[in-house]
Amino acid sequence: MARLLASLPFFIALFLGIFFLWGLNPDRDPNEIPSVLIAQPVPEFQLEAIEGLSVPGLARSDLVNASQPIVVNVFASWCVPCRAEHRVLTDLVEREGIRLFGINYKDQPADAVRWLSELGNPYERIGSDLTGRAGIEWGISGVPETFIVGETGTVLYRYVGPIIGDEAVRKIGTVLKQAGAFASE
Amino acid sequence: MVPEMGHFALALALALALVQSVLPLIGVAKKNLLWMGSTRATSVGQLLFVALAFASLMWSFVVSDFTVLNVAENSHSLKPLLFKVAGTWGSHEGSLLLWVLILVVFGASVSLFGSNIPEAVKARTLSVQAWISVGFLSFLLLTSNPFERVFPPPPDGRDLNPLLQDVGLAMHPPLLYFGYVGFSIVFSFAVAALLEGRIDAAWARWVRPWTLAAWMSLTAGIALGSWWAYYELGWGGWWFWDPVENVSFMPWLLGTALLHSAIVTEKRDAFKSWTILLAILTFSLSLLGTFIVRSGLLTSVHAFAVDPERGLYILMLLGISICGSLALYAWRAPMMEGGGLFKPISRESGLMLNNLILAAATGSVLVGTLYPLFLEAVTGEKVSVGPPFFNITFVPIMLPLIFIMGIGPFLSWKRSDFKGVLQRLKFVAVLTVLATLAAWYFISGGPVLGYVSIFFSVWLFLATVREWALRIRLFELPMATALRRAKGLPRAAHGMTLAHVGLSIAMFGFIGSSIWKSEEIAFVEPGSVVSIAGFEVTFNGVERVRGPNYFAERGSLSVKKDGKLVTTLFPERRNYPVAQSSTTESAIRSTLAGDLYASISEPSSKKARESGQWTLRILYEPLVNLIWVGSLILFLGGGVSLSDRRLRVGAPRPAVKDAQAVPAE
Numbered sequence: 001m002a003r004l005l006a007s008l009p010f011f012i013a014l015f016l017g018i019f020f021l022w023g024l025n026p027d028r029d030p031n032e033i034p035s036v037l038i039a040q041p042v043p044e045f046q047l048e049a050i051e052g053l054s055v056p057g058l059a060r061s062d063l064v065n066a067s068q069p070i071v072v073n074v075f076a077s078w079c080v081p082c083r084a085e086h087r088v089l090t091d092l093v094e095r096e097g098i099r100l101f102g103i104n105y106k107d108q109p110a111d112a113v114r115w116l117s118e119l120g121n122p123y124e125r126i127g128s129d130l131t132g133r134a135g136i137e138w139g140i141s142g143v144p145e146t147f148i149v150g151e152t153g154t155v156l157y158r159y160v161g162p163i164i165g166d167e168a169v170r171k172i173g174t175v176l177k178q179a180g181a182f183a184s185e
Numbered sequence: 186m187v188p189e190m191g192h193f194a195l196a197l198a199l200a201l202a203l204v205q206s207v208l209p210l211i212g213v214a215k216k217n218l219l220w221m222g223s224t225r226a227t228s229v230g231q232l233l234f235v236a237l238a239f240a241s242l243m244w245s246f247v248v249s250d251f252t253v254l255n256v257a258e259n260s261h262s263l264k265p266l267l268f269k270v271a272g273t274w275g276s277h278e279g280s281l282l283l284w285v286l287i288l289v290v291f292g293a294s295v296s297l298f299g300s301n302i303p304e305a306v307k308a309r310t311l312s313v314q315a316w317i318s319v320g321f322l323s324f325l326l327l328t329s330n331p332f333e334r335v336f337p338p339p340p341d342g343r344d345l346n347p348l349l350q351d352v353g354l355a356m357h358p359p360l361l362y363f364g365y366v367g368f369s370i371v372f373s374f375a376v377a378a379l380l381e382g383r384i385d386a387a388w389a390r391w392v393r394p395w396t397l398a399a400w401m402s403l404t405a406g407i408a409l410g411s412w413w414a415y416y417e418l419g420w421g422g423w424w425f426w427d428p429v430e431n432v433s434f435m436p437w438l439l440g441t442a443l444l445h446s447a448i449v450t451e452k453r454d455a456f457k458s459w460t461i462l463l464a465i466l467t468f469s470l471s472l473l474g475t476f477i478v479r480s481g482l483l484t485s486v487h488a489f490a491v492d493p494e495r496g497l498y499i500l501m502l503l504g505i506s507i508c509g510s511l512a513l514y515a516w517r518a519p520m521m522e523g524g525g526l527f528k529p530i531s532r533e534s535g536l537m538l539n540n541l542i543l544a545a546a547t548g549s550v551l552v553g554t555l556y557p558l559f560l561e562a563v564t565g566e567k568v569s570v571g572p573p574f575f576n577i578t579f580v581p582i583m584l585p586l587i588f589i590m591g592i593g594p595f596l597s598w599k600r601s602d603f604k605g606v607l608q609r610l611k612f613v614a615v616l617t618v619l620a621t622l623a624a625w626y627f628i629s630g631g632p633v634l635g636y637v638s639i640f641f642s643v644w645l646f647l648a649t650v651r652e653w654a655l656r657i658r659l660f661e662l663p664m665a666t667a668l669r670r671a672k673g674l675p676r677a678a679h680g681m682t683l684a685h686v687g688l689s690i691a692m693f694g695f696i697g698s699s700i701w702k703s704e705e706i707a708f709v710e711p712g713s714v715v716s717i718a719g720f721e722v723t724f725n726g727v728e729r730v731r732g733p734n735y736f737a738e739r740g741s742l743s744v745k746k747d748g749k750l751v752t753t754l755f756p757e758r759r760n761y762p763v764a765q766s767s768t769t770e771s772a773i774r775s776t777l778a779g780d781l782y783a784s785i786s787e788p789s790s791k792k793a794r795e796s797g798q799w800t801l802r803i804l805y806e807p808l809v810n811l812i813w814v815g816s817l818i819l820f821l822g823g824g825v826s827l828s829d830r831r832l833r834v835g836a837p838r839p840a841v842k843d844a845q846a847v848p849a850e
Contacts, residue, residue: 009514010514017503019558
């Protein structure tokens with residue numbers, strides 16, 4: 001009995017260890033929170049253009065009648081990881097020819113303009129979501145977040161957090177390839 | 186050259202650690218004193234080499250040597266010197282090097298200052314410590330080399346995460362690590378005792394100072410971390426039950442249990458296998474923390490860059506050390522029982538309850554922290570566990586502990602006269618009830634749990650003070666005699682009183698700021714008045730001011746209480762044109778009674794902005810400062826206890842003349 005009791009901590013540790021080993025699976029991402037929007041049509045929303053920027057605004061109709069899958073990125077000038085992600089997104093647009101739309105989440109127009117003029121603007125359309133209303137419709141949990149929308153206006157994929165590092169870029173790349181978003185293919 | 190020297194020093198440290206992990210054990214088996222004594226040279230040598238490696242990395246940071254990958258990724262030539270230095274441990278590799286440095290600091294200190302420990306015990310303990318060194322040094326060298334070069338070197342660095350560029354956050358990791366890693370030596374002592382198959386009162390006495398030192402650092406690290414989150418970062422709270430906070434809190438809880446159970450082992454020769462188990466588990470939880478933070482297993486605000494390969498290596502280290510030591514425990518522990526018998530009402534029982542509750546509380550935090558992982562593994566569902574879970578599990582488990590903490594010190598060893606204890610506590614009980622009723626009368630409103638918590642905290646405070654007063658017979662004997670008695674008390678007794686009083690004071694802070702916190706958010710224009718917690722706050726308007734590298738819009742708020750001006754607050758909204766970022770600088774009026782916390786921001790609607798309106802957020806957190814005052818006293822209590830002469834020279838405590846009247850210490 002005493003021996004059994006003394007072995008208990010060992011077995012509990014072993015049991016926990018198995019879970020940890022499972023948790024280390026490189027394909028598992030604790031930040032990846034499934035969206036209820038997946039395989040659903042994009043939500044109803046209509047956003048004005050950012051004041052002082054010549055890029056048009058963004059609405060549901062732009063996503064429904066697109067000829068090619070579209071990447072919708074939620075960003076803000078106040079968000080530090082967005083800065084890191086910006087480079088990756090720009091590369092995707094310039095090298096792979098993807099179409100990138102942006103939702104500028106709870107951001108002052110002047111700040112957003114300054115941010116984009118400093119870093120460059122890879123977005124084809126940007127909706128200014130000052131109130132965060134569209135963010136609620138999309139069900140975002142923070143900034144940045146990225147959605148991939150198919151030609152028919154169906155949400156195919158959602159990525160929470162900045163797309164930085166090989167792992168994240170590979171994952172996004174796979175989904176984009178499947179959706180046929182790369183211009184070269 | 187310097188980075189290579191650091192790299193080489195690490196390799197040499199690993200070689201020494203390998204020697205130390207084997208040679209002393211053979212020495213013990215062969216009864217060869219020379220081989221046993223080799224730990225002195227190898228442990229000090231390890232310290233020198235690891236310190237050299239650490240200094241090399243720091244030097245590379247200070248001179249901004251961007252040919253070193255780690256520096257290029259985590260520093261910038263224009264960064265202030267302090268943050269260049271702090272950048273040394275800002276990355277995964279650097280912080281792991283700091284981890285190893287503290288590990289060898291503890292190893293070397295035991296070999297240098299542990300002169301009262303028998304050679305064989307010291308040899309075994311330091312050997313075990315060297316196994317841990319081997320594990321982590323090889324981890325550094327094989328998967329996370331901090332000295333890796335990059336060619337061609339980038340013109341400038343990528344800069345440290347701006348969130349980490351804060352004096353507080355720069356100092357927070359070293360303190361926490363000191364606590365975390367300090368428990369390694371306790372672990373080594375435990376494994377050494379298991380290897381020997383014997384543990385006695387002396388063992389508990391050797392372990393106690395190291396446990397106390399680690400526990401004190403962890404206390405300070407956690408308290409400062411929460412202080413910075415609250416004041417510097419303006420996160421609007423001091424504890425979030427974030428996974429990474431939890432993994433630092435669990436070793437603290439179990440370490441506290443260990444401190445108490447080791448007393449029983451020392452005084453009564455009981456709870457032996459339990460104390461050993463606690464020593465193993467406390468360090469295991471520290472290792473678990475290191476693993477969780479670096480493997481990306483759970484989602485957290487604190488996570489480092491994630492790399493599955495590294496995660497696997499740490500998991501392997503964890504598996505070997507934790508499962509290995511627990512298997513050894515399963516084999517050896519059943520042989521170690523025996524020791525003092527005791528009645529249900531006794532000091533031992535009280536400490537047992539303390540241990541059971543602390544262990545259960547640790548368990549609840551562990552379950553809450555790992556539950557998302559379990560659920561995802563079993564059902565694939567993803568959830569996050571937040572404060573509500575911990576509020577309904579952890580808090581009710583801990584409250585009874587606060588109650589028995591008041592009684593425990595009155596109980597004597599073996600068998601206690603319960604009636605006598607109740608007699609002595611009668612006065613305290615009456616006062617506590619009166620104080621709670623008074624609180625209820627004056628505050629009125631708020632949940633029952635709030636008043637229950639107030640009752641327990643007042644109880645703990647009064648009972649602890651009463652126990653101390655009885656010991657020195659304050660008010661019974663003339664003042665001078667009582668003070669002389671206080672001087673004669675062992676420091677450990679004063680330490681206990683201080684620590685318990687500290688906790689009761691911190692409790693008031695926890696209760697006030699979590700249960701009676703109030704918050705107001707309003708659109709204001711010049712002249713608007715907002716009332717909160719008896720204060721009348723008038724918004725006087727906003728002016729533009731210029732700082733050294735920013736522009737700010739500074740709001741001015743007149744705070745009145747009972748019609749009298751108390752203070753004027755100036756919350757700011759800052760805009761840094763160079764860094765292209767804005768920050769919110771809240772203004773705080775901080776008193777022991779509570780903090781008034783104000784911040785302003787531009788309203789989101791354009792119309793409101795044009796009409797000069799602002800969004801004003803005001804928080805009142807009653808008693809919040811008592812959390813840190815209490816933690817400081819808790820920390821000092823540990824310090825006073827650590828300075829006890831028993832721990833310093835291992836001499837028996839001088840007998841107190843009329844020990845009969847005083848419960849045994």
